[in-house]
Amino acid sequence: MASLTTRLIMTVTAEPGYNATDIELARAAALGDAAAFEKLYQQHHRRVYSLCLRMLGNSSQAEDLAQEVFLQVFRKIGSFRGDSAFTTWLHRLTVNQVLMHFRKRGVKLEHTSEEGDFTNVVDTPLQSTRRISLVDRMTLEKAISQLPPGYRTVFVLHDVEGYEHEEVGSILGISIGTSKSQLHKARMRLRELILKKNE
Amino acid sequence: MGCKQFEEMISDYIDGALETGEQAVIERHLADCESCRALRDDLLQLVHFSRHLPEHTPSSTVWTAIQTQVKSERRVGLRQRVARWLARLEERNFILSLPQLAAGAVALILVALVVSVVLRREAQQSAETASTPASAAISKNLLSYPDLQQIEERISQLESSVEQRKASWTPDLRQAFERNLAYVNQSLIECRQQISGHPEDKVSEELMLNAYREKVRLLEGFEAF
Ligand SMILES: [Zn+2]
Numbered sequence: 001m002a003s004l005t006t007r008l009i010m011t012v013t014a015e016p017g018y019n020a021t022d023i024e025l026a027r028a029a030a031l032g033d034a035a036a037f038e039k040l041y042q043q044h045h046r047r048v049y050s051l052c053l054r055m056l057g058n059s060s061q062a063e064d065l066a067q068e069v070f071l072q073v074f075r076k077i078g079s080f081r082g083d084s085a086f087t088t089w090l091h092r093l094t095v096n097q098v099l100m101h102f103r104k105r106g107v108k109l110e111h112t113s114e115e116g117d118f119t120n121v122v123d124t125p126l127q128s129t130r131r132i133s134l135v136d137r138m139t140l141e142k143a144i145s146q147l148p149p150g151y152r153t154v155f156v157l158h159d160v161e162g163y164e165h166e167e168v169g170s171i172l173g174i175s176i177g178t179s180k181s182q183l184h185k186a187r188m189r190l191r192e193l194i195l196k197k198n199e
Numbered sequence: 200m201g202c203k204q205f206e207e208m209i210s211d212y213i214d215g216a217l218e219t220g221e222q223a224v225i226e227r228h229l230a231d232c233e234s235c236r237a238l239r240d241d242l243l244q245l246v247h248f249s250r251h252l253p254e255h256t257p258s259s260t261v262w263t264a265i266q267t268q269v270k271s272e273r274r275v276g277l278r279q280r281v282a283r284w285l286a287r288l289e290e291r292n293f294i295l296s297l298p299q300l301a302a303g304a305v306a307l308i309l310v311a312l313v314v315s316v317v318l319r320r321e322a323q324q325s326a327e328t329a330s331t332p333a334s335a336a337i338s339k340n341l342l343s344y345p346d347l348q349q350i351e352e353r354i355s356q357l358e359s360s361v362e363q364r365k366a367s368w369t370p371d372l373r374q375a376f377e378r379n380l381a382y383v384n385q386s387l388i389e390c391r392q393q394i395s396g397h398p399e400d401k402v403s404e405e406l407m408l409n410a411y412r413e414k415v416r417l418l419e420g421f422e423a424f
Binding site: 071188 | 206207209210238241242245246248249250252253254257258261262264268269272273
């Protein structure tokens with residue numbers, strides 16, 4: 001009766017010096033181990049919150065969603081199979097929560113813009129002589145939060161989080177072409193926002 | 200190529216998604232056009248910085264709220280489990296064999312084990328911080344663990360409360376209760392025997408603690424009927 005499970009669980013949470021992997025923690029949490037669940041939270045809450053914050057552009061909504069994400073983790077951890085990385089699983093769960101939040105609030109993700117939506121490259125003053133960096137992080141984060149939701153979502157998924165266009169397309173239910181063009185427009189808009197700020 | 204065409208392709212260019220031919224055309228334009236070079240440089244910076252943004256920390260209220268919710272869902276979970284299990288018993292017309300019930304109980308005990316390991320550690324920690332100097336040679340034997348006394352007290356409370364309710368139970372419910380109680384009691388006896396023979400057997404100690412807790416749960420579950 002002193003089964004393998006027993007030993008595994010005891011190792012995961014009981015030994016102070018032992019650094020359990022995410023998968024071990026997830027298994028223990030699925031069996032009801034509150035300490036393992038807390039450890040998962042400690043290790044991942046910043047990433048989850050940051051992702052919510054960037055996709056929503058609003059810190060109190062991001063906190064609400066981060067909370068909802070970890071409650072979902074608590075409820076669904078048993079369905080995590082361990083054949084993907086825990087971070088990948090958690091990440092997808094977070095993105096889905098944000099998208100559900102958008103849907104509930106009737107936020108439109110497709111942003112149809114006219115050509116004149118952002119300043120054309122030819123009208124932009126020359127910047128190549130700048131010695132200082134175009135971007136500082138604070139300004140960049142602020143500018144991202146000012147993007148329309150559709151641009152922001154694609155930009156955050158692709159440029160911040162590193163998803164490929166194929167993945168972005170399948171997550172958002174849009175074509176690869178749309179994903180690419182939204183991304184391009186997002187980048188151009190960001191540049192414009194930042195240049196305006198630096199003027 | 201003009202600047203307008205260049206602008207349409209710049210994102211693909213910096214993402215390395217262009218074919219060699221297109222890339223060469225772009226680069227030719229770049230060599231001649233200062234404003235498009237500026238655009239390229241800006242976007243490259245943008246993309247680079249976006250990949251390396253710092254993480255942010257939510258306020259501590261987030262974890263507090265999660266914990267509160269999780270705790271209440273755990274309690275509901277226990278009640279539902281008992282209810283589901285009883286429903287299953289009814290479906291099967293109470294012909295579950297003892298091994299089946301036993302298997303169920305073993306599974307429950309394994310689940311509860313996790314909780315107990317954590318509980319024990321937390322209790323030890325708080326005891327360590329609370330207790331004053333002498334540190335009363337932390338007992339090597341879990342049998343004298345202070346938790347046990349509490350559990351025994353809780354059990355006797357529950358037993359008398361369940362005893363009163365029993366009168367209104369159906370024979371089937373009573374039978375299910377007795378059977379499971381018998382199983383848990385049997386586990387307790389076995390654990391005690393094992394421990395008295397092998398005082399260093401930590402696993403048996405853990406299992407015994409859990410059989411105790413399982414007994415509490417069982418009584419708590421049936422107290423609701
Ligand atoms: Zn040009």
